[in-house]
Amino acid sequence: MxxxxxxxxxxxxxxxxxxxxxxxxxxxxxxxxxxxxxxxxxxxxxxxxxxxxxxxQSKDELTRAAYRALMDGMTAKGSDAIEGVGAGPEERLAAFIAASLRPPVLDAGAVVLWAGYMHKVRSDPDLMAVHEAAYLAYRDTLQRLIETLPRTVLPGQTRAEAIACNALIDGLWVEGSLLPATFAPGEVITIGLSSVSAILGVNLLEHTAMLPDFGKTTP
Amino acid sequence: MxxxxxxxxxxxxxxxxxxxxxxxxxxxxxxxxxxxxxxxxxxxxxxxxxxxxxxxQSKDELTRAAYRALMDGMTAKGSDAIEGVGAGPEERLAAFIAASLRPPVLDAGAVVLWAGYMHKVRSDPDLMAVHEAAYLAYRDTLQRLIETLPRTVLPGQTRAEAIACNALIDGLWVEGSLLPATFAPGEVITIGLSSVSAILGVNLLEHTAMLPDFGKTTP
DNA sequence: CCGTTTGTTATACGCATGTATAATCGTGCG
DNA sequence: CGCACGATTATACATGCGTATAACAAACGG
Incomplete structure (x- = not known):
């Protein structure tokens, strides 16, 4: 036997x-x-x-597929966040930002996963293209949301603002995920919203009524 | 033979x-x-x-030593940047930010190196302590520079501002390093300075006269 | 109910890795 | 100048890796 x-x-x-x-x-x-x-x-x-x-065909191909899936999933989460909410430009932008700074996007595993692929992204042109596309898509969504805000802007201004807001969100995403104990619950979202507000000259904190898991930590 | x-x-x-x-x-x-x-x-x-x-004692110990050296080196670069420059609070803050968004700190190799250690940071308590210390030291320097600005602030305000500025700089550092072709030369620094200015309610772009490799791209 | 297809398992190979230990030779001290 | 210490090299070993290939069996058509 x-x-x-x-x-x-x-x-x-x-x-x-x-x-x-x-x-x-x-x-x-x-x-x-x-x-x-x-x-x-x-x-x-x-x-x-x-x-x-x-x-x-090889383990490398599986690796590439996994990276593609990761990036697609993360951008999809952002798009989902602005689907349901009301039509106000501020509401939509606030929801988009908050979704990026809350689990499951805000998650140490996701950051480690993203970081783990970084060097492959740089060396593999295929992955680099995926990364660039995802990054620019996210930034583009952000820029379009910014452009819908009721403001008068200079030409080229929203591009720089979108880059800045994107960087701010990314940084908060990394640090909030890696050192969650360093922040009070909801603090990362609050900081993200108020900082983006300052950069854009609007007030997003007034438009957070519809956000889940929010409101209790902001006075 | x-x-x-x-x-x-x-x-x-x-x-x-x-x-x-x-x-x-x-x-x-x-x-x-x-x-x-x-x-x-x-x-x-x-x-x-x-x-x-x-x-x-093992390869892991060498790995830990290399990570420690990386973090020490990066925080040292920031401290160096505020050593020489004039005594004005805005000048010092602007110099600090610009130094973080310019080579050799702004460098794809540095980002890949930092990212490559990320999962070890999470699993190894020793490395986690190193990471946390370096992160908080950087943020602390930033917060101290912010506190010297001629402004009236609310209690607890500078902590949130330091977190936000730190995140913004980190995000610009990553994206500027990984996708340098996406940005005009000096654009990352300009965006960093103007965004921090907006967050803090000051104007750092007026205090960039002493910065090396700067001034030609800002109108 | 059998035969063919092909998704799936099983086994083996070559290579690179981290580690352990023995052999060697550069160098400072007496 | 010689000798002993130890920094450095050389070799060997077990393990785990990605890959290749052959054997098997599950599901479907006839």
């Missing part, structure tokens, strides 16, 4: 690919890129290592 | 340690953490792999 061969079920290509991609993301988020080995990914996804090469 | 044993010179402990640390940093900056193998580090430092274990 030899060790029985492992039982399995056939699944759709899509479900297997997403399972492998999710497993990769989880492992990188937990233990950095070096923890995402072929064997660990397979175990997490509930398959054996060989199957990875059946769905991805 | 067998292959001659490699000639060598004895060197001080300090020079060997710094050589190994620098080699580690260079390799991580160039190719990510996975490129910094024991053999590659030794070759870059001009020694053989075994010597690493003579000066560091």
């Amino acid at each position: 030899q060790p029985a061969r492992r039982l399995y079920r056939r699944e759709s290509e899509e479900s297997r690919r997403t399972a492998l991609i999710s497993a990769t993301q989880e492992l990188v988020a937990e233990g950095g890129p070096e923890a995402a080995t072929v064997r660990a990914i397979a175990e997490r996804a509930g398959v054996t290592p060989g199957l990875i090469r059946h769905y991805f | 067998q292959p001659a044993r490699r000639l060598y010179r004895r060197e001080s402990e300090e020079s060997r340690r710094t050589a190994l640390i620098s080699a580690t940093q260079e390799l991580v900056a160039e190719g990510g953490p996975e490129a910094a193998t024991v053999r590659a580090i030794a070759e870059r430092a001009g020694v053989t792999p075994g010597l690493i274990r003579h000066y560091f």
Whole structure:
């Protein structure tokens, strides 16, 4: 009696690919890129290592797919945030910012995941293109929201403002995720909203009534 | 005649340690953490792999030392920037910000290096302490510079402002380093100074006369 | 209900990694 | 000048990695 061969079920290509991609993301988020080995990914996804090469030409291709999925997911979260809320420009901008500074976007695992891919982004032109597209898409959404604000602006002004707000949000995202104990609950969102308000010359804190998990920490 | 044993010179402990640390940093900056193998580090430092274990108990200890050196170096750059310049609070703050958004601090290698250590920072309490100390030191310097500005402030205001300015600078640092082609020369510094000005309610762009490599891109 | 297809597992290979230990030789001290 | 210490090199080892390939079995069509 030899060790029985492992039982399995056939699944759709899509479900297997997403399972492998999710497993990769989880492992990188937990233990950095070096923890995402072929064997660990397979175990997490509930398959054996060989199957990875059946769905991805190489581990590098799986890596690229996981990065693409990460970036798509994060930009999607931002778009979702401005879907439901009321039509006021300030409301929409405030919701967009708050969504980026709250879980699940504000999350140490997400930051580690993002950081773990950074050097691959720089060396792989394909990943660089994905990164640039996601970054510019986010910044573009931000800029469009800024342009809808009731203000009179100089030409070229909103571009610089969008860059600044994007950088501010990114920085708060990293630090709020990495050192959550350093901030009071909701403090990161409050700081983000008031700082963006200062940069743009508006008052977003007056338009936070509809935001979930907010209002209790701001006087 | 067998292959001659490699000639060598004895060197001080300090020079060997710094050589190994620098080699580690260079390799991580160039190719990510996975490129910094024991053999590659030794070759870059001009020694053989075994010597690493003579000066560091393990590769992990060398890694920790390299991260500490990175953080110390980056905070030192900021302190240097406010040493020479004139006594005006605005000048000093402007110089501090500009120094963080200009090479050698603004550099893709530095960002990749910083990002490459991120997951180790989260999992290793020792590195976490180093990170937190460096982050808070930087923020503290920033807050002290902000407090010297001629303004009347509410209690607790400067803390939030320091967090915001720190996040803004960090975000510009990352994006300016990773996508330098996206920005006009000096644009990152200009945006940083004008945004911090807006957040703090001052005008730093009027106090950039003494900044090197500046003034030509701002009207 | 059988045969074919192909998703999935199992096994093996070559290589690189971090570490341990022994051999060597540069160097400061007596 | 010689000798002993230890900084440095050399070699070896176990392990884990990504990859290649063959064997197997689950599901579907006939």
